[in-house]
Amino acid sequence: MIRLRLYTTLGCHLCEQFEALLFHLANEAPVLDRVEISEDDALVERYGVRIPVLADAAGEELDRGFEAPRLAAWLAARGWLDEAAWQQLQRELGGEPPRPARGAVIRGGRRYLG
Template sequence: MIRLTLYTTLGCHLCTQLEALLTRLCHAPVTLERVEISEDERLMARYGVRIPVLADGEGDELDRGFEPERLRAWLAARGWLDEAAWRLLARELAGEAEPRVARPATLRGGRRYLG
């Protein structure tokens, strides 16, 4: 199980894109803790123009994770990348394969699980 934190705000379409990419590219299930930044002035000052920001358990952050290549590199550095899924996505982005339909996230016990 991969546990990550997503700094976000309500209606963030880039955050939705990031979640869809995580579902596809991680080799293991992802538990995503969403942190709403609009309810905290300190978080707004830190993340307001950077969201979505993804953070791992050590606090290492990724800005603009909705950009597939940035997310690929970040996940690969942590050993979490599904290489076959990345190759397929890269082919889709290049127009060489039909896009895959993303699996929705589920909510269990107040936690959001991707894929």
């Protein structure tokens, strides 16, 4: 089971995007303990400009996890990355050129059937 702590606050659109990305890239659905930072001045001081921040059971933190490569690397280091989902996301984000269909050729970003 993947159990993580997520430092967040209400209305944080980056936190919402991050959670969607986390659930997409993790090789099993993580259990999130959400910590609302606005209720504690010390947490606001520590995490206010860094949220969303994810912490594992050992207390190792990841901030700016909404950047897909950072989150993928963090998950991979713990054995929690769904490699197929990560490869698909990289293709969608343009990190890898699309594969042409059999008999097709890609020139200048356009696909031509052979």
